[in-house]
Amino acid sequence: MPNEDKLKAGHKKTEAGKRLSKMMINDYMRLHQKAGEGAFVVWIAIVVPAELFSGFENVVYGVPESHAAMSAGKGVGPLQCEKAERLGYSMDLCSYARIDLGTAFDGGKDSPTFGLPKPHLLISDNNNCSLLVKWFDVYHRTWDVPHFILDIPFCYEQQTARDLNYISSQYRDLIRTIETLSGQKFNIDRVREALEHTKGALTNWKRFLKTAASRPAGLTVFDSFVQMAPFLTSRGTKALAEHYRLLADETEENVAKGIFPVPNEKYRLLWDNIAPWHQLNKMSSRLAALNANLIAASYTYCMGSLEGEFDLYPYDGGDPLTYLARIQNFSICPHGLELRYQAMQRAIETLGIDGVIFASNRSCKVYSLMQMDMLKRVTERLGIPSVMIDVDHADIRKYSEESVFTRIEALLEVIDAKRGAQTPR
Template structure:
């Protein structure tokens, strides 16, 4: 289907009313950007942070922090990335090869204007390299160009399945230093009680996030799996805020209502339950969705479920350090990555696994082929993959996605029939 025909089709359909929980989420995000801009205007120091950084610290100090990954994803999903990609690769001389979230962000940092949410320049950056090493370079450049400090939690890659004691000690020391240095730099007081309160809220929010995601194990799934992508700001941008508790509780109510009524936000038959592996292909979400829908494929599981499974007890900084080291699959060895995916395939009763070979994310890509083979061997669940990008719309081919999904549907059909026939 051409882009124009699809757009015309979409225009004919009445728009689904926006769910209350999603409206709450969008409002909270808009408020976060507005508050950050206001804080900057007041002369307060504001920060830019990576997505799985211990936000509990800055949140408890009352600092305003925004998240370039979320910002770049939004720009890309709204198809506004062209200007920033061109600016980063042109005048700023960044290589086409680097992460496209970074390209969009570094381009934005120089232009500072986009329709939608805008971020002011940072006075400090917060970096945890659990998601990749590339963020160390990306945020290092932000810090260097703006001449601002970088506060880092180095989560040191776990090449074995266990987090060693030496790692926990090192990360704990970094957390202690981070608290001290961030407080000294921003002039914001660190309060133990407030910190514990934010930890409590964060733990609760992570539990709710998992709970909402796990509701999709229900058959048929009460949600179109891509819907949950719209709530990611809850985890990325305001994981430590009470507003998130309210949003996720509301979302769970809405999901339960669907389960009770046997309805779903996914329109049409759900023939195949899919695990989406990797970051969303933000610039082409609608094409992904349309193509999947053609075959009745619904995404019921993603790695995002596990990405913020921050399992620590309130007040336990050692546990918190360990949690930030293990929660992102990218910081874990092959064995763990295979196990987590295999467990999810079973839990969510998936018929297939769709791997996003994301041109932006080498840490996900360079182990992916072996992960694919092992997960299939372990579970028998068929898979396919497609070439895409989390933010650079140029690294995607509609034709390839369509062809791959056609064959994928056939594979799943054959397997399902085989299973039915014993």
């Protein structure tokens, strides 16, 4: 089969991909509908444990970061950013924030989801990114909506018992706050049930990611980027657990049948940072044409894991607030360099990574400002060729495709040279 045909076969939209689109549409429609019917609406940062809201009869949540990523993916990122910039918000601010501010202050116009319904409560946290607290403060001040800040200590080492207790006590404060504001009673058993769904979802998420270990890999990181979305909007639901089960099943079946997204995979790469949402199609096509496959990302393998780890940390049926507090730091940004390195080393060794792309992301300093030392460490300690490229996760105006690919092609040459040096003459 000619290479082009194989690529087309590999990139055919999967059943999981089709289901994902429906699921996301349904999530946003349900959110708007329930809000219209009087549900209590909260806006949350992506790492706020959304399972808590299952404990209430009628609380729904929107995730501005997720909405901003979707907007960037659908090509309206710059349009919304410019609206925020016209209101005085600097172009140096995070592009998610600018997209969100632009969307919200223009009443949801130009948004693929008509924006988000206005909130009754804002819930931010400062472990994933503390500037998000400032971003939510803009709405807090403008709309006079209460703002609850989860204060989560940064992790230079694994979470301590003291920090865990501090976090779970804040969950109790949050529950009381929602009870007071919404007039609804909280039921912890519902959260327990939601956590069982989350456990199912994350177990299958890890199974899905594990298909990257096959050669060629059963997925591209672009699949995992887009498939993250419902974890943010449907966390703790049966529908999500079922979706990830089907996703893992389908991907494993494809591997068994010999269907691979990059059939002539020659280079197995790892991505470090948030997805470049405006480049998913272009970047995956260009990489595939080079027989290069991004098979893993720190951005996606952290889901369901503790700090510095790669494997799943499942819910054990115990106290829901204790589990949620323990897993609160699951994303990469709250981790120090040592922890990030530990997890990346596991990923590199487990998946047989040939090279690492460190995407230096102007819009996410908290993710990016360790990468120069991470790159050095990965290259020197693990002997894995690495490169740094400049991206912005949601603002295409700050991205240069050609300079990025010049660097990626150079990385592939270094990998070739390393292989040549290792091949016995």
